[in-house]
Amino acid sequence: MKQIDVCLTPDLLHLHAVENTIVVVADVFRATSCMVTAFAYGVKTIIPVATIDECQMWQERGYLAAAERNARRVDGFELDNSPFTYMDEQIRDANVAMTTTNGTLAITKSRSAVKVLVGSFLNLEAIVRYLKTERYDVMVLCAGWKGRVNLEDTLFAGALVDRLKDSYAMAEDSAIMAWRLYEQGKDNLAGYLSNSSHIKRLQRLGIQKDITYCLQHDLYDVVPVLRGNALVAMEGL
Amino acid sequence: MKQIDVCLTPDLLHLHAVENTIVVVADVFRATSCMVTAFAYGVKTIIPVATIDECQMWQERGYLAAAERNARRVDGFELDNSPFTYMDEQIRDANVAMTTTNGTLAITKSRSAVKVLVGSFLNLEAIVRYLKTERYDVMVLCAGWKGRVNLEDTLFAGALVDRLKDSYAMAEDSAIMAWRLYEQGKDNLAGYLSNSSHIKRLQRLGIQKDITYCLQHDLYDVVPVLRGNALVAMEGL
Numbered sequence: 001m002k003q004i005d006v007c008l009t010p011d012l013l014h015l016h017a018v019e020n021t022i023v024v025v026a027d028v029f030r031a032t033s034c035m036v037t038a039f040a041y042g043v044k045t046i047i048p049v050a051t052i053d054e055c056q057m058w059q060e061r062g063y064l065a066a067a068e069r070n071a072r073r074v075d076g077f078e079l080d081n082s083p084f085t086y087m088d089e090q091i092r093d094a095n096v097a098m099t100t101t102n103g104t105l106a107i108t109k110s111r112s113a114v115k116v117l118v119g120s121f122l123n124l125e126a127i128v129r130y131l132k133t134e135r136y137d138v139m140v141l142c143a144g145w146k147g148r149v150n151l152e153d154t155l156f157a158g159a160l161v162d163r164l165k166d167s168y169a170m171a172e173d174s175a176i177m178a179w180r181l182y183e184q185g186k187d188n189l190a191g192y193l194s195n196s197s198h199i200k201r202l203q204r205l206g207i208q209k210d211i212t213y214c215l216q217h218d219l220y221d222v223v224p225v226l227r228g229n230a231l232v233a234m235e236g237l
Numbered sequence: 238m239k240q241i242d243v244c245l246t247p248d249l250l251h252l253h254a255v256e257n258t259i260v261v262v263a264d265v266f267r268a269t270s271c272m273v274t275a276f277a278y279g280v281k282t283i284i285p286v287a288t289i290d291e292c293q294m295w296q297e298r299g300y301l302a303a304a305e306r307n308a309r310r311v312d313g314f315e316l317d318n319s320p321f322t323y324m325d326e327q328i329r330d331a332n333v334a335m336t337t338t339n340g341t342l343a344i345t346k347s348r349s350a351v352k353v354l355v356g357s358f359l360n361l362e363a364i365v366r367y368l369k370t371e372r373y374d375v376m377v378l379c380a381g382w383k384g385r386v387n388l389e390d391t392l393f394a395g396a397l398v399d400r401l402k403d404s405y406a407m408a409e410d411s412a413i414m415a416w417r418l419y420e421q422g423k424d425n426l427a428g429y430l431s432n433s434s435h436i437k438r439l440q441r442l443g444i445q446k447d448i449t450y451c452l453q454h455d456l457y458d459v460v461p462v463l464r465g466n467a468l469v470a471m472e473g474l
Contacts, residue, residue: 173388
C-alpha cells in the first residue's frame with residue numbers, strides 16, 4: 001500500500017526522505033492558494049524564489065513580480081499575496097516570479113522529490129485525482145510560519161489524508177494528527193481556525209475575504225508542478 | 238497574562254526561547270511516566286544521561302542504572318523503561334541514572350530554562366498546581382520519537398493546556414492543535430491512540446499494561462525538577 005506522510009514544517013524536513021516521494025507543498029494562507037488561482041486564470045509559469053533580490057532580477061527580465069514578507073506586499077512589486085490579485089487579464093500567459101515568507105521556501109527545499117506539487121483547498125480534488133494515478137508515496141509539506149507549525153496548513157494536510165485514506169496508509173503520527181484535526185474542524189473550518197495565530201495576523205490586516213476564499217474546496221481543476229526552476233500547470237489531467 | 242507554548246518535538250526547540258520559561262518535558266510512553274513513578278516510590282535522584290556509556294559510568298559508581306533503546310531494555314542494566322520496574326523497595330532513597338531514546342535527551346536539551354519539570358498524565362494535576370504558583374510562562378516540550386512528533390506526548394501537552402487555559406494564553410498554533418486533539422480524544426485516550434505509531438511499537442513488545450497505566454491521570458502528587466544534573470522531587474508542594 002502506498003503511504004501518505006505529513007511534514008508539519010520545513011524545519012522538520014531533515015527527518016523525511018523525499019527522494020521516492022511526491023511532495024505536495026501547502027501554504028494555504030496564502031501563497032499556494034495564490035499560485036493555484038494564478039494557474040486557473042491562465043498564468044504560464046511561476047518561478048518561486050527565496051529572496052527579494054532574486055525576485056527583482058526576474059522583474060528586470062520582464063516577469064511580473066510578487067513579493068510578500070510578514071503577510072504584506074513589498075514595495076516595488078506588481079503583485080502581492082492576495083489571491084484576488086491574480087484574477088486579472090494581465091495574468092493570462094504571463095511569467096511570474098514570486099517570493100513569500102514561507103511558501104516559496106518550502107517549494108525550493110523540496111526539489112529532490114520525484115515531483116513537487118502545489119496544493120491548497122482550492123485544488124484539493126485535482127491533487128487527489130492526480131495522486132491516485134501515481135505509484136509513489138506522498139508527503140504533504142506544510143509551509144508553517146517561520147519554522148513553526150500552523151493550523152491551516154495542517155488542516156489542508158488532514159484534508160488530503162482524509163480523501164486518500166482508503167488507498168494510502170498513514171506513515172506516522174503527524175498524518176494521524178492532521179487527519180484528526182481536519183475531522184474535528186471540517187464542518188466549519190473558518191470558525192475552527194478563528195483563534196489561530198495566522199488568522200489573527202491576517203485579520204489585523206483586514207483580509208477576511210482572502211481567508212474565506214482560500215478555505216473553499218475544489219474550485220479549480222489545476223495541479224501546479226515544479227519543472228526545473230518553474231511551476232507550470234500539469235497537462236492531461 | 239502568562240503564556241503556554243508547546244514544542245512538538247526537540248527538533249523544533251531552536252524556534253523557542255526557553256530562558257524565561259518553565260519547561261515541562263513529556264515522554265509519556267514511557268520515560269517521564271517512569272520517572273514520576275520512581276519519585277512516587279521514593280527515589281532520591283535520577284540523573285538523565287544521553288548515552289549508554291555515561292549510564293554505565295554512573296552504574297560503576299553505585300547508581301541503579303536504566304537504559305532503553307528502541308523501547309527495549311539494554312543488557313547489563315538493572316532497570317528498564319517499564320514503570321512497573323520502579324514500584325519496588327530497591328527504589329526507596331536510591332540514586333538512579335537513566336538513558337532513553339527520546340525523553341532524557343529532551344531534558345538535557347532544556348537546561349537553559351528557568352526550571353525543567355518532568356510531566357506525565359500520572360502527575361498532571363501536581364504540575365498544574367505548581368505552575369499556577371509561578372509567574373513564568375510555560376512550554377511543554379514533547380519528546381517525540383527520534384525527532385518526529387508523536388500523538389501521546391502531544392495529547393499530554395493538550396491536557397496541560399486544557400487545565401491551564403483560564404489563566405494562560407495559548408502562544409501559538411501548536412498549543413491550539415495539542416489542546417484540540419486532547420479535547421477530541423480525552424474521553425477514551427487508549428482508543429484514540431490505538432493506531433498511533435508508538436502504540437503499535439509497544440503492542441508488538443506486549444506491554445499493553447504499561448500503556449494503560451501511563452494514561453491514568455493524577456495518580457501521584459509529585460513534581461520532579463532538574464537541579465544541576467539530577468532530577469529531584471520538588472519540596473513543599
